[in-house]
Amino acid sequence: MQSLVFLLALSVASASLIPRTSPNLPSSAFPKFHTLSQSDAEAGKDLPEGFNTSAPHTNALNAAATVVTAAEAACSASPNMRFEWRQYSGSDRLAFIAGIKCLMNKPPSGNFPPSTSRYEDFVRLHQLDMPNVHGNPKFLAWHRYYLWTFEQVMRDECGFDRAWPWWDETLDAGKFAQSDMFTNTAYFGHLPPPDANGNGYCIESGAFAGLTCHIGPGSSNTPHCLSRAVDETQTAQCNTGFVNYCNSRTSYSDMESCAEGGPHAYGHDGIGAVMSDVSASPSDPIFWMHHSFVDHGFRIWQNADVADRTTSINGNDHNGNPLTMDTMVSVGGIRPDVRIGDIMNTLGGVSIGGVPFCYRYTY
Ligand SMILES: [Cu+2]
Numbered sequence: 001m002q003s004l005v006f007l008l009a010l011s012v013a014s015a016s017l018i019p020r021t022s023p024n025l026p027s028s029a030f031p032k033f034h035t036l037s038q039s040d041a042e043a044g045k046d047l048p049e050g051f052n053t054s055a056p057h058t059n060a061l062n063a064a065a066t067v068v069t070a071a072e073a074a075c076s077a078s079p080n081m082r083f084e085w086r087q088y089s090g091s092d093r094l095a096f097i098a099g100i101k102c103l104m105n106k107p108p109s110g111n112f113p114p115s116t117s118r119y120e121d122f123v124r125l126h127q128l129d130m131p132n133v134h135g136n137p138k139f140l141a142w143h144r145y146y147l148w149t150f151e152q153v154m155r156d157e158c159g160f161d162r163a164w165p166w167w168d169e170t171l172d173a174g175k176f177a178q179s180d181m182f183t184n185t186a187y188f189g190h191l192p193p194p195d196a197n198g199n200g201y202c203i204e205s206g207a208f209a210g211l212t213c214h215i216g217p218g219s220s221n222t223p224h225c226l227s228r229a230v231d232e233t234q235t236a237q238c239n240t241g242f243v244n245y246c247n248s249r250t251s252y253s254d255m256e257s258c259a260e261g262g263p264h265a266y267g268h269d270g271i272g273a274v275m276s277d278v279s280a281s282p283s284d285p286i287f288w289m290h291h292s293f294v295d296h297g298f299r300i301w302q303n304a305d306v307a308d309r310t311t312s313i314n315g316n317d318h319n320g321n322p323l324t325m326d327t328m329v330s331v332g333g334i335r336p337d338v339r340i341g342d343i344m345n346t347l348g349g350v351s352i353g354g355v356p357f358c359y360r361y362t363y
Pocket of ligand 1: 126278
């Protein structure tokens with residue numbers, strides 16, 4: 001027993017002497033998101049078979065679409081609000097950052113090796129699901145549920161009890177680095193431009209200074225520092241015109257293709273380095289803010305025709321199978337598998353593991 005105590009004391013003492021062992025990987029180590037320019041999108045280059053103007057949505061809920069369920073009525077009466085960062089109070093912001101740090105300091109579940117924390121469970125899940133949930137229309141539905149699951153786990157396991165934030169990137173397009181999310185040292189840490197070789201910098205400011213990422217890059221798992229390398233010409237593509245253009249597409253799968261390759265991909269690549277890693281980008285906590293923006297765009301598209309666009313879907317999954325409202329969406333058992341039909345309406349109030357799926361954006 002005594003020797004065990006001695007060994008523990010020795011390891012604690014030596015831990016503080018160990019130099020930081022998380023290398024700053026070059027930009028080339030991070031597999032970038034494939035981007036689609038607005039002009040190519042407007043020319044329909046992402047849609048080789050043409051625009052799906054007839055919008056043949058697979059509508060499994062047609063008969064029920066006009067019936068407002070009790071769950072939906074209850075949810076609509078008092079939904080959970082997602083507040084834009086600028087409307088989110090200083091105390092809420094700090095609680096949100098603390099919630100992320102709490103998950104980083106919690107042990108992993110053991111279900112997502114080689115994750116080293118509860119937070120990295122989510123990164124590993126994303127890495128494992130990468131091909132299934134990117135580059136096809138399942139992307140928006142899966143990431144909606146993934147973000148919601150992250151929220152629930154922060155609430156359940158870290159006691160987070162505030163409203164959830166979202167980020168209106170259109171207000172920061174072309175000047176992400178000036179946002180106080182990055183400039184205020186209480187939040188996400190700075191957003192530096194790349195060095196002379198085009199590589200990112202390890203983040204040494206903010207709440208996540210010195211963070212080591214153990215998942216990624218790509219499908220590998222090599223410890224590396226949380227790094228960023230902003231390209232504001234790319235963040236400029238997260239603008240209202242591009243978002244509105246994508247949302248002018250009437251079929252779900254056409255809109256999805258534009259949103260994923262457009263503002264979504266430019267936001268990732270624009271922040272750069274770890275965020276530009278398609279597989280393990282959730283290693284950078286700003287991922288959750290970026291995906292709240294992507295989910296917001298999806299919901300705004302749905303709002304233009306709520307009756308149809310929350311009850312139907314189209315397009316094919318990664319394996320070429322048509323998406324329907326009964327297609328299952330999985331978050332690796334962190335929360336129950338759900339039907340796409342359960343999460344298409346953010347105000348549907350469908351009970352998932354006893355918690356209603358129920359939220360709306362402040363605008
Ligand atoms: Cu993703």
